Amino acid sequence: MAIVKPVRKAVLPVAGIGTRFLPVTKAVPKELLPIVDVPAIQINVEECVASGLRDLILVTSRGKDALVDYFDRAGELEELLERKGKHAELAMMRRLNEMAQISAVRQPETRGLGHAVLCARAAVGDEPFAVLLGDDLFEGDPPGIRQLLDVYARVGKGVVGLWEVPAGQEHLYGIVDGASVGADVFRLNKLVEKPEPGKAPSRLAIVGRYVLPPEIFPILANTKPGRGGEIQLTDALAALCASDGLYGVRLRGERFDAGDRAGYVLAVLRYALRRSDIGAAVRTGAEKLLRET
Ligand code: G1P
Numbered sequence: 001m002a003i004v005k006p007v008r009k010a011v012l013p014v015a016g017i018g019t020r021f022l023p024v025t026k027a028v029p030k031e032l033l034p035i036v037d038v039p040a041i042q043i044n045v046e047e048c049v050a051s052g053l054r055d056l057i058l059v060t061s062r063g064k065d066a067l068v069d070y071f072d073r074a075g076e077l078e079e080l081l082e083r084k085g086k087h088a089e090l091a092m093m094r095r096l097n098e099m100a101q102i103s104a105v106r107q108p109e110t111r112g113l114g115h116a117v118l119c120a121r122a123a124v125g126d127e128p129f130a131v132l133l134g135d136d137l138f139e140g141d142p143p144g145i146r147q148l149l150d151v152y153a154r155v156g157k158g159v160v161g162l163w164e165v166p167a168g169q170e171h172l173y174g175i176v177d178g179a180s181v182g183a184d185v186f187r188l189n190k191l192v193e194k195p196e197p198g199k200a201p202s203r204l205a206i207v208g209r210y211v212l213p214p215e216i217f218p219i220l221a222n223t224k225p226g227r228g229g230e231i232q233l234t235d236a237l238a239a240l241c242a243s244d245g246l247y248g249v250r251l252r253g254e255r256f257d258a259g260d261r262a263g264y265v266l267a268v269l270r271y272a273l274r275r276s277d278i279g280a281a282v283r284t285g286a287e288k289l290l291r292e293t
Contacts, residue, residue, distance in 0.1 A: 004156040007149055007211060009123075010053045010130040012044060013116040015061035015107040020259060029064045031134045033264065035271050036278070040258050041067060042096075044132045049099050051146035053130055057123045058104040059116045071102040112230025117212075118220040126214045128152070131233075135260075136208030137267055140253020144209050151185055151249045152211040158240055161209030162186070162248045163255055171197055173205035174234035176248055184250040188241050193227045193234035204248065206234065207255060216240055 018025035021033065031041035048056055060067060074093060081090040107119045117131060130145050138144035148159045165173060174193045178186030190201050210233075219236045226232040240246055256270065257263035272282040 004153055005128055007128045007130055007152065008053065009055045009057060009127065010048045010132055010145070011057045011059060011117060011120040011124065012041070012132050012134065013059040013107075013113060014041065014064060014067055014134055015059050015110070015116055017061075017110065020261065021264075029067050030259075031064075031067055032070065033258075035137070035258070035268050036275065038271075039070060040137065040267075041070070041134055043137050044134060045071070045100055045102070047138060047143045047145055048130070048132065050143045051130075051149060053145065053149075054100045056100050056102045057120050058102060059107050059119050060104050061107050061110070068102075068104045071096060071100075073097050110230075112225070112228070112232055114220050114223055114231035114233040114236050117233055118217060118231070121217045121220075124214065124217075128211060128213050131210040131212060133208030135258055137256040137258050138209070138251065138253050139270075140251060144251050144253060145211070147249055147251055148209055148211045151247055155247050157245045157247055158213055158216065158237070159211045159247045159249055160188070160206045160237065162204045162250045163207040164203050164250065165205045167203060168197075170195055170200035170203060170205065173207070174232075174237075175200045175202060176204050176206060177201035178204070178248055181247075184252070186248040186250075188246045188248050191234050191238040191241060191246075193232045204250070206248075207251065209251070210237075212240075213244070215244060219243075 014029065014031045018030035021030045024033070032039040035043060045056060058067060078090060078093055081093065103123060105119050105123050107116045132145060140147065144161060148161055151159045162176065171194050174191060175195055176188050177190040178188035181187045192201060216236055219239045220231065223231050223236045226235045237246060256267035258267050269286065273279050
């Protein structure tokens with residue numbers, strides 16, 4: 001069997017305008033909306049780091065520089081915290097900057113997820129890489145993207161993360177069909193981006209986690225606009241599936257759709273309930289609210 005190249009890099013597309021979260025996204029990128037006191041993007045960055053990926057590439061756009069600043073060193077703030085003896089906060093600031101190497105490329109126009117990934121081509125180079133979409137937050141052990149990396153190391157082909165979605169929601173996702181080849185692992189034979197109601201080949205949806213070979217780039221460069229007039233990553237994956245083969249892994253753990261307003265609130269609540277500092281107070285308050293509402 002050919003030697004499988006190690007995956008070191010992850011691409012995080014964050015160029016979207018966040019229309020579902022207007023008006024706040026007029027001023028704040030949706031990836032910086034706080035899950036308690038941590039921006040949503042940090043949860044995915046931590047997932048990468050916990051999965052052994054430390055070379056991260058943000059695909060940003062105009063008006064989203066705050067995301068790059070967030071992971072940059074904040075010299076004055078650090079000095080101030082040092083002077084005030086706030087050592088825990090200082091350590092937290094330093095860790096943010098040191099846990100991963102984060103760079104950014106721009107997507108100059110909104111031309112779809114496939115185009116956003118293509119914008120990272122030069123930064124990724126000729127090696128396999130991971131992709132994490134900011135709307136999907138995972139809590140799992142092993143972390144979501146690690147589950148894909150483990151399958152990738154065995155099969156040496158592209159792998160997408162899957163989740164069984166409730167009937168009637170298939171039109172919101174890329175949906176796959178495949179043959180089971182092991183516990184929660186599928187060899188895919190079909191991918192459809194946001195199928196029309198009643199036309200989905202299954203209820204297995206792609207949920208924002210991918211490990212891809214560099215061969216996806218020339219395919220993306222030749223992918224014509226698809227659903228919504230945008231260059232769809234799913235369409236390029238369908239071509240990769242036909243030429244090279246593609247796998248899917250049904251993720252274990254908990255998933256939050258932070259791109260949906262209700263899903264976002266539930267994610268905040270879940271993370272708050274887990275916290276040792278505020279969990280008990282939030283539980284008491286939430287139970288009271290539920291009784292009274
Ligand atoms: C994107 C992908 C879709 C995938 C989804 C997961 O769609 O195009 O295939 O299922 O992310 O969150 P979006 O939600 O950006 O429209």
